Amino acid sequence: MKLIRAIIRPESTQRVIEALEKNSIYAMTRMNVTGRGKAMGITQGPVRYTEMPKEMLMIVLPDDVVTKAIRVIETAARTGTKDYPASGNPGDGKIFVTDVEESYTIRTNEK
Amino acid sequence: MKEIIAIIRTDRVEPTKGTLESIGVKGITISHVIGRGKQRGTIRVPDPESTVRREVGVYIMQQRGIIRDADDPKYHVPVQKEIDLGFLPKKMIMIVVNDDEVPLVVNALIQVNRSGLQGDGKIFVCPMTDAVRIRTGERGNKALS
Numbered sequence: 001m002k003l004i005r006a007i008i009r010p011e012s013t014q015r016v017i018e019a020l021e022k023n024s025i026y027a028m029t030r031m032n033v034t035g036r037g038k039a040m041g042i043t044q045g046p047v048r049y050t051e052m053p054k055e056m057l058m059i060v061l062p063d064d065v066v067t068k069a070i071r072v073i074e075t076a077a078r079t080g081t082k083d084y085p086a087s088g089n090p091g092d093g094k095i096f097v098t099d100v101e102e103s104y105t106i107r108t109n110e111k
Numbered sequence: 112m113k114e115i116i117a118i119i120r121t122d123r124v125e126p127t128k129g130t131l132e133s134i135g136v137k138g139i140t141i142s143h144v145i146g147r148g149k150q151r152g153t154i155r156v157p158d159p160e161s162t163v164r165r166e167v168g169v170y171i172m173q174q175r176g177i178i179r180d181a182d183d184p185k186y187h188v189p190v191q192k193e194i195d196l197g198f199l200p201k202k203m204i205m206i207v208v209n210d211d212e213v214p215l216v217v218n219a220l221i222q223v224n225r226s227g228l229q230g231d232g233k234i235f236v237c238p239m240t241d242a243v244r245i246r247t248g249e250r251g252n253k254a255l256s
Contacts, residue, residue, distance in 0.1 A: 003116075003237060029118055029146035030198060058144075060235055099238055104217060106119070106224045106231035 001100040002066045006057045007035065008077040008093040013055045019076035020059075025069055029058040039090045052091065060100055070095055112239040112252065113213050117204045118146060119224045119232040124202050130223045131206070136216060138255070140205040145198040150229055158192035201232065207239055209252055
């Protein structure tokens, strides 16, 4: 099993969730986070914003679905310009994948 | 070292904290999250508008005089209706413990949070490669004790 943590734009969350639903991935946890990346926030005129609001999705999946899920999140979360809709912009987010050794359902005590 | 991520009901946080304290787990991180599981955030409630005629136990209820005639409301039971709530509020608890404490903590978490109903939550155990106590710079298992 793998744990996918996707940090994405808040406005693209709904699009990502719908794309995952189409690939029959329903179980996930969402949380609001703030952060910054390589670009160290953004500068609007004289004001510098060092932390941007983002949305983090946490999804635990069996190994064989992980590659597909990453591709789905990637294509749904990528923004672009009007002429090139999937060219990508800074701030689209990151996807991290880590190992999960065991998982339990509390209701049934299943492993 | 292992990281234990437990996603539990919001009203079970206080009992969980008490139990973890009693088994000697001191450092925990709790955050508010929203999520859904296999059921996609649906709950089942009785629908008062649509009913179905009771099939089981009618004869006994007639014998005992609980049901008098066919129009008796007790003759009908409400149908279970599914309501889609989307993402439900939950609490996420993160604990980092030594390898040998993992079964103890996981069993304690299951015991406290188990009500047998859908939405009790999940527990994930992930490997954790290193830990640092910022105050002293201690590393590994020393940082946890």
